[in-house]
Amino acid sequence: MGRIRVLVADGHRVFAEAVAAALAAEPDIDVAAADSTRAAEQALRRAAADGRAVHVLLVDADLGATPPAARTPAARTPGGAGPRARTPAADGLALAARSRTDHPGLRVVVLAAADDPRRAVRALQAGAGAWLPRDCPRDRLTAVVRGVLRDETHLPPALLTGVVRELVATRTDRAENRRLLDTLTPRERQVLRCMVDGLGRQAAAERLHLSPHTVRTHVQNVLGKLGVHSALAAVALARRAGMSPAETAAAGG
Known part of the structure; x- marks a missing residue:
């Protein structure tokens, strides 16, 4: 594939920049960041139009719910880069679904402040290939980015039982x-x-x-x-x- 192009979509600039810096340390990964759903969609369209389509979208599960200033501190960034804020809404999942529809080759990784089997199932149904905690280590994050490009699905082990239960209930x-x-x-x-x-x-x-x-x-x-x-x-x-x-x-x- 050559270089892997990643877009980080997160409303909290400090967190987005920390994630981007963590991934950019990998010699074969190029990273950009967007601070809103609109900015992320515009970046995806521009990249596709320029013939440099984004390969992986890392999206905050709570993106766009409220302005970052109104959020409360929660999880830490990958590699312990500092505190991060979160909100209870799921706008990032809607972005994931739209982006997968508009860019079929795109892979999506959802970053979440808390394990939630029901929302994780929604993310998978929206086309995401992974659900990760916001404080996952850099090596885990980069491994998942590479994994979703091989069409792998990644979930935290502690979340797997709940996700399977939700999928069975939904199917029933x-x-x-x-x-x-x-x-x-x-x-x-x-x-x-x-x-x-x-x-x-x-x-x-x-x-x-x-x-x-x-x-x-x-x-x-x-x-x-x-x-x-x-x-x-x-x-x-x-x-x-x-x-x-x-x-x-x-x-x-």
Whole structure:
């Protein structure tokens, strides 16, 4: 591959610079830093346009939640480079998902202040190849950067059991929700897909060439078969089963 190009996306400049310096000590790694999701996305686009696409994105799991000044001290940087701040939101995971979609060859490593199996699963589902503690040593960080380029997945051993449990629970929940969707008639599934797509009764009626009254009847049948009491709950169940808004275009055809 030659030189490995890494982008560190973190809202706390001191931490980002410390991580960049730790990685830059490796003779075959070039590192840049971005302090926001917007800056990171712009850097990724510029690099791709210049023919120097970033290979690995290191992203703060909490990136963009609140300004760094409003954060409270927490973990230390790799190699003990000093205190770091964190926040409870997960904006970095959204950046990971968008970046993987926009740059399919990109590998993502998520750095987190605390082990959280549920968020780690979300990171993996977003396309991340690794979840690491913020205070991991430099040699571990560089080993993971090289590992994700070989399509390896890296998780802290202490987190593995919780992640497997979350994945099993998610799979079981999705299977049960799909079983419920299988009880719907083809027309009821079309109506549900319209609901997932955010269409009201009139718009769904126009898409499916039905009367609003007929759509209302189908909606009531859908709620009853799914065992929920609102359209919002039906949509949430459908999304958990894997039905996405993109599917609805075919439903109205």
